[in-house]
Amino acid sequence: MNAALIARYFGNKQNLFDALxxxxxxxxxSDPLPQPPLADPCAELLRYSSVRLAQVRSSSKxxxxxxxxxxxxxxxxxxxxxxxxxxxxxxxxxxxxxxxQLGSLAPDVDLKALARVLVTYMGGQIMVNHLIFDxxxxxxxxxxxxxxxxxxxxxxxxxxxx
Numbered sequence: 001m002n003a004a005l006i007a008r009y010f011g012n013k014q015n016l017f018d019a020l021x022x023x024x025x026x027x028x029x030s031d032p033l034p035q036p037p038l039a040d041p042c043a044e045l046l047r048y049s050s051v052r053l054a055q056v057r058s059s060s061k062x063x064x065x066x067x068x069x070x071x072x073x074x075x076x077x078x079x080x081x082x083x084x085x086x087x088x089x090x091x092x093x094x095x096x097x098x099x100x101q102l103g104s105l106a107p108d109v110d111l112k113a114l115a116r117v118l119v120t121y122m123g124g125q126i127m128v129n130h131l132i133f134d135x136x137x138x139x140x141x142x143x144x145x146x147x148x149x150x151x152x153x154x155x156x157x158x159x160x161x162x
Contacts, residue, residue, distance in 0.1 A: 017069045024062055028055050032091040037099045041155040042148040044099060048092060049122060049144045056126050057137060064131055088119060106157045114155075121147055 010016040033051060038044040056063060092115050099105040105114075125144065129135045 014073070014075065017066060017073075020062065021066050021070075024059060024066060027059065028052065029089045029091060031055075033095065037095060037102060037104065039102075039104050041099060041105050042145075042152050044095070044104070045118060045148050045151075046141070046145055048095065049118075049148075050141060052089075052122060053125070053130075053137065053140055053144075056130065060131070063126070067127065067131060088115065092118065103157060105155055109155060114151075117151075 006013060006016050010019060031051075033048060038047065093111065096105065096109075096111045096114060100107065100109065100111060105111075121144075125140055129140055129143065
C-alpha cells in the first residue's frame with residue numbers, strides 16, 4: 001500500500017491497523033444470537049462459540065494481518081494492545097444474564113468472570129489452534145466442547161431437593 005495514502009486517510013500505520021482491528025471487532029460482535037438461550041448452559045455456550053468461530057474463520061486473512069502487526073509492534077501504541085476490553089462481547093454478557101435469569105446458570109456464577117474466561121479461551125483457540133496450527137473447525141469445536149464440559153459442574157444449578 002502507498003505510504004502517502006496511509007498518511008492521508010489514517011495518519012500513520014498504527015492508526016491504519018487500529019482501524020482495521022476495530023472494524024474486525026465490530027464485525028465479529030455485530031450479530032447477537034437470534035434464538036432464545038438453550039436450557040443446557042454448555043450447549044448454549046457451545047452454540048455461541050460455534051457462531052463466533054465461524055465468523056473468525058470467514059475473516060482469517062484480515063485477522064492474520066492484525067495479529068501479525070500486533071506481535072511485531074513494539075511501540076505499545078496500538079489501541080488493541082492498550083484496551084483489551086475492546087474484545088469483550090456485549091452479546092455474550094447479555095446472553096449469560098438471560099441464562100441466569102431463566103435458571104439454566106447457577107445463581108452464584110460470576111457472569112463477568114465466566115465471560116472473561118470464555119473470551120480468553122476462544123482467543124487462544126483462534127490465535128493458536130486456528131491461526132498458527134490451522135486446525136479444522138470440527139477440531140476447534142470438539143476441543144471447545146471438552147473445555148465447556150470441564151466447566152459444567154460450576155455452571156449448572158444444584159438439583160432441587162424434593
